Amino acid sequence: MSTTRFTLRHRPPATRWPTAEEAARSRWFSPARIGRLDVAERTWVPAMVPWRATEDGVVTSEVLEWYARFAEGQPGVLVVEATGIRDVASGPLLRIGDDRFIPGLRTLVETVRARSQGRTRLFIQCIDFLTVRRRPEPEKFFLRFLAVDAGVRQRLAAAAGEPAWLEAPEAAIRAHLLEASTRERALIDAVLSPREREALDFGYRERVWDTHLPWIEALPRTLPPLFAEAARRAREAGFDGVELHYAHAYTMASFLSRLNTRDDGYGGAREQRVRLPLEVLAAVRARAGADYAVGIRYLGDDVVDGGSRLDDAAWFGVRFAEAGADYLSVSKGGRFEDARQPKVGEAVYPYTGRSGYECMPTVISDERGPFGRNVPLAAAIRSAVRAAGHATPVVTSGGIFGFEQAEAILARGEADFVAAARQTLADPDWFRKIRLGHGDLVRRCEFTNYCEGLDQHHKQVTCKLWDRVDVDAPGVRRAADGKRRLSAPAWTPPR
Helix, strand or coil, X not given: CCCCCCCEECCCCXXXXXXXXXXXXXXXXXXXXXXXXXXXXXXXXXXXXXXXXXXXXXXXHHHXXXXXXXXXXXXXXXXXXXXXXXXXCCXXXXXXXXXXXXXXXXXXXXXXXXXXXXXXXXXXXXXXXXXXXXXCCHXXXXXXXXCCCHHHHHHHHHHHCCHHHHCCCHHHHHHHHHHHCCCCXXXXXXXXXXXXXXXXXXXXXXXXXXXXXXXXXXXXXXXXXXXXXXXXXXXXXXXXXXXXXXXXXXHHHHHHCCCCCCCCCCCCCHHHHCHHHHHHHHHHHHHXXXXXXXXXXXXXCXXXXXXXXXXXXXXXXXXXXXXXXXXXXXXXXXXXXXXXXXXXXXXCCCCCCHHHHHHCCCCEECCCCCCCXXXXXXXXXXXXXXXXXXXXXXXXXXXXXXXXXHXXXXXXXXXXXXXXXHHHHHCCCHHHHHHCCCHHHCCCXXXXXXXXXXXXXXXXXXXXXXXXXXXXXXXXXXXXXXXXXXXXXXXXXXC
């Protein structure tokens, strides 16, 4: 895909806010059902990673306040951040890979129930991800990480025109390549394989088609029970449902992608690429119960070269609906394949290339602009699902900024729920403000992706519209940098 940088700056469009009576009659604030679950309204807060858990993935008071603040806005559905299904270290991201996480997650559920006055349905997003390592120092790569195998020896001997490298001591080869890396990049490019060059320039990254690795080959056997147990824990903790994370750069999205070349029945043709996602869905349903809400977040378009497109996504959507998914939440892009090169010591971030832009479009854009940019994907998927005879709700998101926009999306039948992440971060109370007739008080997102920049550097996520407001006020909890407040100021309806 093109990596051309956009240059047009768009302003958030003018919008009209409804009276309380108009909001009460609207589609967006009307009730709906997800599986067997009643939902008060069609407003939705999708998963956002706030970087507030402990290094062991445990719920903290900062995590509780993050979700409590959203709950005060009383959205119809609030989805908890991507939560790891394995019991492995993953930094300050929530985990659900062991029963010891249940008490903290139960407290999170209770907090949201209380702060939303029981109005908000709470789902938790369950994710698996493969190994991604930081970009190494060249010295570490050449002296420690590089496997000096027959291939490296043969390519070095051919590139240098010196057969002696075929039998040279390994230490000599490593030292020679390290020296060459500072002055003769062409030699390095000739000697390293594409994956080795990537490991040097971007950091080592596993793929789901690396079936020469035993743990990758075994994914179709290991993942269904891991997701199933995560769903069981979610239900025990009190969540209303789980969202299976099949989107962006992670394991399950990679199985769905056209890039998946596994030759064991889980890659290649669509029917094989969807096989594991369907098996995970079936395992989750069997473990969590037929009456438990299970949704899927997946991509309407990979965006990257060779990746899946909308026709794949529509076909997958029908398969997921047939298999009993209770809702489909549509995203776009956010892939590793086109991500920018990270600095040494940092990990590649999948939201820095064109596919990352399409996932979280900003006001610096092309002629189309960022607002509602990804709605057509959800509309096409919904159309395919309805044509196949299924009523599965479809959730759209991406550049959602106002009531009239959301209402029009629903009126045109392009989606059943309209979700907003960045606008809700800008003003956690905005749904409630609109419902009460105070839309003119909404703090409007500027879509500059200040928040995404914090996420990229693994910093606690906040919004620039409020994180420097009344920082010294009593009781305000600050970010680790000491400069920003962690939660938006409280709002009380005017009398």
